[in-house]
Amino acid sequence: MSEHSSTSDLHSLRKPKNISPRNTLYYSTRVFFYKCSLLLLTLLFQAVILDFIFRAPSKSVSSLRHDLQVKASQLESQKCEYGMVYVYELPPMFNQELLDNCRDLDPWHSRCNAISNHGLGPKVTGLSGVPENLVSAWYWTDMFAGEVIYHARILKHKCRTTEPGLATAFYIPFYAGLAVAKYLFTNYTAKQRDWHCERLLNWVQDQPPWRRSNGSDHFIMLGRMTWDFRRSRDEDWGSSFVHMPLMKRVLRLGVERDPWDQLEISVPYPTGFHPKSKSEIDQWMNFVHNHKRTSLFAFVGAKRNVKGDFRTILQDQCYNESSSCRVVDCSGTRCYDGTSEILEAFLASDFCLQPRGDAFTRRSTFDCMLAGSIPVFFWKRSIYRQYEWFLGNKSEKFSVFIDRKDVRKGMSIRKVLEGYSRDEVRKMREKIISLIPKFVYSISDEEGSPKDGFDLAIDGVLKRFLEQKGKKNGKDEI
16 A cells, blocks of 8 residues: 555545444444543542552551651762761660669779760869860760760761661661670679670671671771770680671771771770860860970879889889979879879870870870870880871871880980971971861861761761772772
């Protein structure tokens, strides 16, 4: 059939030239059945809708609310460069009940003050040598309160989501350090030291996000040094939490990491300064920069009754160099709940001596740097491969290293420190002051405030998991 004839046939169907009664009846019947079919379909559709509405109204409203929450979370996630974090709501025994039973967390002292104010501790009173308008930013913060601080902060984090399906990372707010500390210093069994940790892992392994990833996108904050969680044998120190099979993929933030463990990230020890605004941070940095320093170096600590105690050597050198060195003797419990003498000593000194503590790192290092004093290390592991997210990886720009072996042989610390020119000291101090916003823990949600230690830690975790996800999907870049 030609194109012309086909077109003519169609035209003739649209406009019949001879309309007979028989044709009229045929078309009328077709129109009638067409309209009836449309009406029937419409009625059936309405019946289905009405049945859905009246038979399951609660499901419809709940579904709508859920969809709105998901949309809101998706809009919020657009502000989060590296993704969002989901926070587990753990059974109270793993966090809140530990706080409620704070008097039983330590065999010798009540821990209630230490963990008060969401981990910040009591507000400081009687703090001398600090600008009056900044005293309100100071607390007697315990060095092991990080778990409580991180939990309180992450619940208000702008990149927190309540939808597990939108999360890049999953935070486990277990206060492992508080749970374990009670059993560290007295004659408890290995089973008792692991009790909370084992039950936490039994709980979390049943959660859907964990089952999807086996914990590879989960992280936790450990408020004590990693060595408190690395028991290899029952008769050894601490808990075996880190070595438990279910922990082998979990990322761990802690105040001191094992430098050879790629799943551990060291975060700053909490100091007592918790600024509420960018203005308070700037004021403190200016105050530290301009403060008059009357001593070459300072030592804060206590002797230990062990043979060859290195702290005793440092303290003795300081006392012998009393015109150059300032000592704060923390024997007994003198510094346990905080003293303004520590801050005063660091503010007045160019350098501060930082021997290893119970482990290789010390809270004192951050107290020292907060005051603009230059830390002097005697163990490379006190700073090497620690805190890179916050201090960078060039510790020589803000610190001094003296080999402890040379000190034991009689090397004069004063003479070593006097060898640095005023310009070298100034440059190191300026570097330290520039780092202060990165290692303090603020209590500010003020727009435009610099990212503090907590912000940098969470950004680092999210970025790491996002990159990890990209590599798993076969991508080279995120």
